[in-house]
Amino acid sequence: MKKLCIISLLCWSVNIGHAQTIITPFAISMSNSNQSVCQTGGEPVILTVTGNQNLTQGFLQPDNLEIIDLYVPNIFSSFSNGFNQSFKLGFKDGSDLSIEQFMIFDRWGNKIYNKNSFDPHTFQEWWDGKFENQELVNGVYTYFIEYLTRGQSKTKKGSITKI
Numbered sequence: 036m037k038k039l040c041i042i043s044l045l046c047w048s049v050n051i052g053h054a055q056t057i058i059t060p061f062a063i064s065m066s067n068s069n070q071s072v073c074q075t076g077g078e079p080v081i082l083t084v085t086g087n088q089n090l091t092q093g094f095l096q097p098d099n100l101e102i103i104d105l106y107v108p109n110i111f112s113s114f115s116n117g118f119n120q121s122f123k124l125g126f127k128d129g130s131d132l133s134i135e136q137f138m139i140f141d142r143w144g145n146k147i148y149n150k151n152s153f154d155p156h157t158f159q160e161w162w163d164g165k166f167e168n169q170e171l172v173n174g175v176y177t178y179f180i181e182y183l184t185r186g187q188s189k190t191k192k193g194s195i196t197k198i
Contacts, residue, residue, distance in 0.1 A: 104132060104184040110196045113164030121161040122195055124180070128156070135188070136181040139195070141166075142174065164197050173197050 106125030113120055122139070126132050134155050139148035139162055147166040150158075164171055173196075180191045 104130065104189065105180070105182060105191060107178070107180070107191055107193060108195065109193070110198060111164070112198045113170065121163045122178075122197075123161040124155055126155055130156075130184065132156075132182060132184045134158070134180065134182045136179070138179045140177045140179075141171070142176070147171065147176070171197065 104126065108119070108122065108125070111119040111122050124134075124137075132155060134153050135151065137148070137150045137153075138146055141147050148162045150160060175194050175196050177194050178192065182189055182191075
């Protein structure tokens with residue numbers, strides 16, 4: 036059975052005097068200008084064109100922006116040449132951040148990595164893709180992280196791909 040996929044693109048245009056505002060959720064290129072905007076997801080792009088010379092562009096912003104305290108990568112390779120050889124968390128230098136619990140599980144739910152109560156700024160024992168000193172197979176693993184930042188307890192959970 037074949038599936039038919041229809042893609043519908045929407046673009047709203049508002050003309051006010053000599054200005055034109057375009058709100059679009061996809062990539063757009065202006066033909067009478069050397070400006071172009073590419074937006075592949077998230078909030079729509081807003082363009083305002085005044086005459087042929089002035090171009091203002093921006094993005095709609097949500098009312099409440101989430102501050103990213105902890106960056107969690109989604110892929111790493113334990114066999115690379117010095118880059119991404121361990122599953123290391125990202126954070127701003129000097130940030131008020133401490134990891135309370137960091138666990139990684141295989142696809143069957145077995146806990147293969149567990150570290151508790153550490154300062155990520157000085158921590159060196161990041162997961163290297165091994166369990167009991169044995170290299171694990173490439174694949175998708177899940178993680179759970181509980182951390183403290185700016186006096187608040189937060190959690191992150193998701194998946195990491197080991198290649």
